[in-house]
Amino acid sequence: MKNTILFVLVMFCAIAVGNAQTVPTTQAIEQKIEKVKNGEGPQMVFEEMVVDYGVIEQHSEPLRKLKFVNKGTEPLVITNARGSCGCTVPSYAKEPIMPGEESIIEIRYATNRLGKFSKKVTITTNEGTEPHVINVKGEVFEQEKEESVPASKGTLSGGL
Incomplete structure (x- = not known):
């Protein structure tokens, strides 16, 4: 009985340790920061x-x-x-962007809302630095409504 309990306990610990998520050490983070400072690693630069x-x-x-x-x-x-809310939706390439290559991030704003807006898009990369924050702003004005010609009650006759 004791052997069974001991076996189950050992198996539980082994599974728990095997499934543990790795957390970056302070040293690993410092190495990434040092690479960025030295111009090594990826570097995202926006126009x-x-x-x-x-x-x-x-x-x-x-x-x-x-x-x-x-x-x-x-x-x-x-x-x-x-995006900072559901009205601002970014989309981006899922493949790696090689050194020297250009790419784009498409940003879609819900233009059905009237008035001035100021939103943010947060972009996280493998650079090892803080995320990039892009400001999105503008103003949406009401669409002009087309006036239809009212139908006349009388009809035109073809003769006199």
């Missing part, structure tokens, strides 16, 4: 840190493209990109 929609009409094209380049020495991988 602009602000996506300005300007003044746009309600329900107009909501897509803007944000260019960036990997100026580092290793492939850049975007691990996550998310």
Whole structure:
């Protein structure tokens, strides 16, 4: 009985240790930071840190493209990109961006909401640094409504 309990306990511990998630050590984090300081590793550099929609009409094209380049020495991988709310949705390439290559992040804003807006898109990569934060701003004005010609009650006759 004791051997069975001991065996179950040992197996439980072995499984728990085997399934434990690895947490980066302070030393590993410091090494990544040092690589970035020395210009090694991937390095995401944006043309602009602000996506300005300007003044746009309600329900107009909501897509803007944000260019960036990997100026580092290793492939850049975007691990996550998310908007500050559901109205701002980024999409990005899932494949690694090689050193010297350009790529884009597409940002879609829900233009059905009226008024000024200021949102953020947070982009996380394998650089080992803080995430990149892109500001998204603009103003949506109401779409002009087409006035229809009222139907007349009388009809035109063909003769006199």
